[in-house]
Structure formats: structure tokens, C-alpha cells
Amino acid sequence: MAAVHGGVLGAAYLAGSSPVHRLPPHLKLVAVLGFALVVVATPVHADWAWAAHGGHLALVLLAAAVAGVGPARLARGLAIEVPFVLFAVLLPFVAQGPRVEVAGLALSESGLVAAGGLLAKATLSVLAAVVLAATTEPRALLAGLERLRLPALLVQILMFMMRYTDVVAGELARMRVARESRGFRGRHLGALRVLGPAAGSLFVRSYERGERVHLAMLSRGYAGRLPGGPAPAVPARAWLAALALPLGAAAVLATGLLLG
């Protein structure tokens, strides 16, 4: 249960007071989204694509440095990219077109380029997202999404997920302790006959909790939307600071397009 303590979802956040930490969350969301769009829009087959990605990498590493997010934290964040890597590794083998010999294997040239481009774009976007997650508390992210006019229902669902992940994880852990205290070992296929109903009962418990939470909300005047706090005005300077990342990336892309 120790793993649960302190919050499963809060784990990505690094407390700090860097300029990036202090930026309003919705600006950071816009910045990361804009950066990812520019990175994705960079043409894979252009000769200068790698130079442009190098420029993008420099920008996102600069942002990480300003935010005080270290290389170890960035590397750990990249773990989420692993499925993309697996897919990218397959591309040179399955793609059509002229082949090149690499270490005794005949690989598709266009497949190699596509795989490289995919990896580079995914890595750059994930790095930007890691900086966002490390400098923004989960609930601030929600406030940001709300300010960006994400439908209120979606924000509420995300908020409840955030609040109750730990509660449900706690229930799951207690159920596991109760099972194992009576000699259960979940190491063979037959264990599924026990684990299936356990999952079902966790679902029923969570569903019933949802009903009780809804009652508690109604009792305090809930009428369909969550009342937000005040939304402070955002100075132009903050916009400029946040948009430096996507604008810089766009400048790199524009340079490539003009000179290439």
C-alpha cells in the first residue's frame, strides 16, 4: 500500500518555482500542443529535416533546463514511448521500395526514413509533455483544460478520476491483502476464476461509491456544473514566455522551408 501513499497521479510532478512552474497551466498546454503540431508538420523526407529536429530538440531541452527538469526525469518520461519505438523498428522491414544493406539485412530506404522521422517526432513531443507534467500539478492541468473550454463534463470526469484513483487503488490493495491472507496465490491460470469476480466486485463498489458521491454533491447544491474559482487575467508577458517554445519551433521549421 506504500506505493499508493502520496498519490499515483501526482508522481509525475516535480515541485519547484521555476519560471515554467509559474506559467498559467492553460498557456503551457497551448504551448505543448503548438510545439507538437509544428514538430509533426516538419516534412520527413526533406534533406534538412534532421537539422530542424535538432533545433527542436535544442528548444525543448532549453525549456527543460529552465524548468529544472533533469535528464534522468526526462529519460524516465520517455518510457511511455516504447510502443511507438516497437512500431518504428518494424517499419524498415515491412515498407516497400528500394532497399539498402545495413549490417547484412536488406532494409527499406523509405521505411528507415519514416521510422527515423516517427521516432524523432514522438520523442520531441513526449519530451515537451514530460516538461509540462513535471512542472504542472494534475489539478492545475485540469484548471487549464477548463480554461481552454474543454467540455465541462470531460473535465469533471478527469477530476473524479484524479480524486478517486487512490481511493480505488486502496480498495484494490485491501482486497489483494485479504485474498493473500487466506492463502491465495495468483500465479496460475486458475487464479482467473478468483480475479474475475474480484474485478467485478471492485466495479460494483466503485459504482456504488459514485452514487454516494453524487448524493453528497446534490446535497450541497450541485446542479450540473462544477463552480470554478476566479480566473486571474494573464499578462502578455506570460503568453510570450509560454509561446516561445512553439514559436521558436515554428521559426526553425520556417528557416528549413526557406533555405531548404
Place this chain on the structure above:
Amino acid sequence: MSAPPSLLVEDLAFAYPDGHQALYGVDLRVDRGERVALLGPNGAGKTTLVLHLNGILTGGRGAVTVAGLPVQRAHLPEVRRRVGIVFQDPDDQLFMPTVGEDVAFGPRNLGLPEDEVRARVDAALAQVGMTGAAGRPPHHLSFGQRRRVAVATVLSMHPEVLVLDEPSSNLDPAGRRELAEVLAALPVTLLMVTHDLPYALQLCPRSVVLDGGVVVADGPTRELLTDTDLLARHRLELPYGFDPRTVP
């Protein structure tokens, strides 16, 4: 003319949609500033009665009036401001990401201006001895602290009557005492649903026993708790060694 009673329940009967009848004509009057314990065995209809007080359940026979205001669909927002219910599991009550936002939830639903909301949050947290906890997520608090914050979430709505469902359940003795100190100091009408008879005696001069969907006894808590026949008839039991006559 004196103030209307905080709670007036008249001939309230209710059956759930599945046909199970939970209340068979309940009458209850709680005057302003009274502290009343609602006792009764499991299945007596206590929770059903509580859910009628703020209009979550309606549609049976009889009427509920809160400080002169009938509980009807048209008045629900005001009724829910006047009747603050603290549910048993604080994890059900505290659903916002931080304590401060949760205490602000009710006042913001009332449409209060933001500086008034902030003042009420600070005052409510101070009343339950949780000043300074506003920025903390609920799952970082101890169970007793969460229970007290849950009380603050309804205090911030300035309720006419505070309704507590099993306030002492799952608390350790220190948490139980701390909550009792908080509750005893609150200047509101209190209705406390509980199985914890010593707690009822400590906090509530008057008790009401509900069983089988009707009120079967209503009187000074000490009198009811020394009536062994009454307790036995309604599955109420004092803890081992507890004698209501020798408690101050």
C-alpha cells in the same frame, strides 16, 4: 413570535420503488439550537429519513419543513443550503482535488462572490480546527481530519441544521474526542444519526428512537439510555461497562 422550528417532519411515509416501505408516518420537531440524536437499529429508516430532510428523496406521504420553508422542488437550492448533511464516508463527501476547493464547492454553488467564498472557507476550516489545510489534497489527511473537513464542507454553507450520519464511526479515540469538541462548539441545530450511544449522551441532550419506520421514543437522552426495556426492544445496546447514570 418565536422562530419556526429548524426541522418539522409531519406524518412522513415513504416506500422505495421496489416496494420496500421504509417510513410509516414519522413526526419529528427539532427546535432552533437543539442537539438531537437519532437512534435506531440497522434498517430502522434513519438514512431514508435523513435523505428526506434535504429533498433527495420525496414523493411519499407527509411533509418536511425546514425553518418554515417546505421541502418542495421549487425550494430545493435553498433547502439544501439550510440542511447540511455530512455523510458517513468522508471519501464520498470530499470529491474535489483539494480541501479548500471542496469547502468552497457549496458556497460557489450558491453563487456567492469570490471574496465571500474565501472568507467562508477560512472560517469553516477554523471552526473544525483545520486552518491551513486548504491547499492539501484530501487523501493526504488522516481519517479523523477528513471527517472534520467533511463537516467544514457543509458549515461553509451556513446551514440552519447540521445532519451527521454516524459521525464517530471508524474514528480512533482521539479523533472521536476532537470531533466531539468541534461539534459541541458549533452554534447550529444538530441532528446526529448514530449507533454510538455514549456519543449521543455526550453531545445531545435529547434523543429520538426510530424503529420500523416510526418514532418509538423521544426524550432526554439519559432517560432513554437508562430504560433497559426500551433499549432491548429496539436492538440498542450500551458498550460493556458503560453506565449512563454515572456519567457526568
